[in-house]
Amino acid sequence: MWGKELSTPTPSLKILVAERQIVRPGDCLAIIEGPAEQRLKHVPDKHIYILGNRVYSDVVGIVSIEDSSISVVPLESTYIPRKDDIVVGVISEFSASAWYVDIKSPYRAVLPASDVIEGFNPAVHSLKNYLDIGDYVLGKIALFDRLRDPVLTVKGKGLGKIVEGFVIDIKPSKVARVIGKKGSMYNLLTSMTKCEIVVGVNGYVWAKCPDDYVLDVLIKAIRLIEAKAHMRGLTEEVKSYLVSKLGVKS
Amino acid sequence: MTISSKPVLISEDKKRVDGRKPDEMRPVRIAVGVLKNANGSALVEYGDTKVLAAVYGPREALPKYMTSPTRATLRVRYHMTSFSTSERKSPAPSRREIELSKVIREALEAIVFSSLFPRTGIDVFIEVLQADGGTRTAGLTAASLALADAGIPLKDLAIGVAVGKVNGVLVLDINELEDEYGEADMPVGIAPNLGEIVLFQLNGVLTREEVKIGLDMAFKAAESIYKTAKEALYNKYIKLVEEVKSQ
Numbered sequence: 001m002w003g004k005e006l007s008t009p010t011p012s013l014k015i016l017v018a019e020r021q022i023v024r025p026g027d028c029l030a031i032i033e034g035p036a037e038q039r040l041k042h043v044p045d046k047h048i049y050i051l052g053n054r055v056y057s058d059v060v061g062i063v064s065i066e067d068s069s070i071s072v073v074p075l076e077s078t079y080i081p082r083k084d085d086i087v088v089g090v091i092s093e094f095s096a097s098a099w100y101v102d103i104k105s106p107y108r109a110v111l112p113a114s115d116v117i118e119g120f121n122p123a124v125h126s127l128k129n130y131l132d133i134g135d136y137v138l139g140k141i142a143l144f145d146r147l148r149d150p151v152l153t154v155k156g157k158g159l160g161k162i163v164e165g166f167v168i169d170i171k172p173s174k175v176a177r178v179i180g181k182k183g184s185m186y187n188l189l190t191s192m193t194k195c196e197i198v199v200g201v202n203g204y205v206w207a208k209c210p211d212d213y214v215l216d217v218l219i220k221a222i223r224l225i226e227a228k229a230h231m232r233g234l235t236e237e238v239k240s241y242l243v244s245k246l247g248v249k250s
Numbered sequence: 251m252t253i254s255s256k257p258v259l260i261s262e263d264k265k266r267v268d269g270r271k272p273d274e275m276r277p278v279r280i281a282v283g284v285l286k287n288a289n290g291s292a293l294v295e296y297g298d299t300k301v302l303a304a305v306y307g308p309r310e311a312l313p314k315y316m317t318s319p320t321r322a323t324l325r326v327r328y329h330m331t332s333f334s335t336s337e338r339k340s341p342a343p344s345r346r347e348i349e350l351s352k353v354i355r356e357a358l359e360a361i362v363f364s365s366l367f368p369r370t371g372i373d374v375f376i377e378v379l380q381a382d383g384g385t386r387t388a389g390l391t392a393a394s395l396a397l398a399d400a401g402i403p404l405k406d407l408a409i410g411v412a413v414g415k416v417n418g419v420l421v422l423d424i425n426e427l428e429d430e431y432g433e434a435d436m437p438v439g440i441a442p443n444l445g446e447i448v449l450f451q452l453n454g455v456l457t458r459e460e461v462k463i464g465l466d467m468a469f470k471a472a473e474s475i476y477k478t479a480k481e482a483l484y485n486k487y488i489k490l491v492e493e494v495k496s497q
Contacts, residue, residue, distance in 0.1 A: 024483045025398050026406035026443035040405070044366055047403065056443070058363060058403040060483055075487065076290070076401025078308055078367070106308045106370035146368050147319065173401065230487070 013055075019065050020232065022075075023057040029070050030055040046071035062230045075230065077173040079105045079202040081150040085141045086159075088167060088204035089152065091134060094127045101137060101152055104172065104202045109152040111139065116154060136162035138198060138206060158198070165196070165208035168219055170226055172203035177229040178222060184235055185225065192242045193218050217245045256431050259416040267428065268297075272421045275411075275471050280391075280482035282399050290400025292482070294392040296423060298382035303392035304375045305400040311371025322367035326355035328389055330378040350386045351376075357390055357410075357439040357449035363403040372402060383425040384412045390439045390449060395479055399486070406441040407479055408448050409472040413438065413464035420460060422467050436464055440472040 012033040017023060029048060036053040043049065047059045048071060057063075061072040081087070081103065089101035089109055097120075101109040114120040116130055131137065137152075138159050144150035154160045170178065178199055179186045190197050195209040195218055205222060209215035221238055228234055259267055266272065276297025285291035288304035295301075311317045311325075328350040332341045343351075358374065374396065376389040387410025394408040414424035416432035429435050434456050439449025447465075456464065 022484055022487055024407070024480050025404035026441070027480075028443075042363060042403075044363070044403065049363075049405065051444070056405075058405065059401055060398050060487075074401050076399070078401065080367070106310055106367060108310060 013068055013070070015065060015068070015070060017063045017070075019063060020230070021063045022060070022230070023063055023072060024060050025056075025058055027057045028054050029057055029063065029072070047074055048072060073176070073230075074173050076171070079103065079172040081105055081107060081109070081141045081144045081202075083141055083144055085201045086198065087139055087141060087152070087202040088162070088198070088200035088206055089137050089139060089202070091131050091137065093133065094131070096122045096127070099127060099131055101139070103150070103152075104204070105150075107144075107149050109139070109141070109150045111137070111152040111154065115152075116160075131161055136167055136206075138162055138200070162206060165206055166215055166219075168205040168207060168222055170203050170205060170222060172201075174226045174229045175199060175201050175203055177225050177234065178205065180235060185238065188235060188239055188242070189218065189221065192239070192246060193221075214246065217242065220245075257427060259428055259431060260419050260421075264419070266416070266421060268425060270421075272419050273467055273470075275423045275474065276425070278475055278478050280395065280478050282395055282482045283486045288396070288400075290396040290398065290402070292392045292395035292399060294388045294395070296384050296388045297425060298380060299384050299388050299425075300378075300380040301385060301388040301392045302377045302379055303389065303396040304377075305372065305393070305396040305402070306375075307372040307400070308367040308370035308402070309373070311369070317369045317371065320368055321364040322362070322370045322372050324355050324358055324362065324364065324372050324374065326351045326358065326374045326376065326393070328354055328376045328378075328386065330381060330385070334378045334381045334385075350389070353449055353451065354386065354390050354393060354439075357408055358393055358397065360446070360448040361394065361405045361408050361441055362397065363405065366403060372397075381426065383427075383429045384410075384423060384437070386410065386449075387412050387423075387437050387439070391475060391479065395483065398483060406443040406446075407476065408439050408441055409475045409479065410437060410439045410449065411468050411471045411475060412436060413468050415454065415456060415460065415464075420464055420467065422471050434460075436461070436468075438465065438468040438472075440469060442469075442472050442476040445469075 014031045032053045041050040057072045059074040061074040087103050089103040092102040093100040097113050099111040103109045139152040139154045142151045142153040195207045198206045279295040281293045284293045290305040308322050374393050378385045390410035413436045414432045415434040416428050434454030436452045
């Protein structure tokens, strides 16, 4: 894989762009000094592709350079499920034996009834009595291979129907920022607001706050993160915002 | 407005009907992210030609049998609004619009990394708000920008530009009048960074030599439109940063 090769320090990579620069599809990011690639190589995870001896961006995004490996963080993106992702979904439909869950993705997730109801028997159990259309669920992607729709599971600690708290809708491309590097932003938000927060990687944040004022502050803080996602010193800014609204708490 | 006789398309001092030089583009204006509900959108103006494009997706595509198990299906609709021309255009899709939807779709398929989203659909809507020649080329530019704005991985942007021949002179970016009375119209879609042609049509007659020269003109023009397009994509986010700063 090219992605792996690039992540090992390659002195032959001459980078033409600056860290955090906004780039567009087709912008040249770097030149590989060495044998040229004849065929186009796409590295979807890094949002780059290699053609000839040049590395290009494939999206509108922010350049991220780490140990002479270059990648682009997109400003807009679509959520594509991966196994073990924690997601928040909305029940959109159900059949006799499964629910269909909207997880803000092109692929609709399937939640089998046997996962929720112990000893499930379609002749006895009516799915409507357990989860109805419009209900929010916190689940985990159990299976997904792109050939079939993702399968959701609610078996696990804290997973299941969301019965309290608040769900905040954010852009999937901003999820990484709400979590922060090594969870720094997430830790800041939870420790300062004393809210219980779960970030669904599909772009939903579930929060249970001590009171409505704190919830309001939390929502505004998340909106701030969303709007300024591509700017430096965001953690500090969010911290000062929270201090100004909630008083000094640590 | 009716024109009884053929207008003078090229004056003696080599000026065109609207005063342009043969290799001069009309002023190009581009705005990105103009629609709130769409995932991506762009408004492109080539002189008096105004085209709006909106992109939705990748999203669940129905009917399911229309989807591909290996890649996202592009569904492109090129449409002229009934008020886009001086005489009312019937809003029903015409033969011409169906054809243009197809050629623009094929041009976009060449630049989209569609294999990333199997079994899904990407919807592209192109609405011509005002037509003054070169709507398919402006439409292609708008569509590729809307795709980029939607965050769909692309190899490159696709820039459309037309080259025509009027009174034996090759001219760039022909307008309605030149299209109607000229001898040839050659719309070209170019991925400037890759140096590839993604759309190529020719209406009328051109010699081999003229096609070569015409393509050179188109590539040069695409380069300059590309700059404006990139600027527009950049501006959307600069604006966003400024808005946040002012709050």
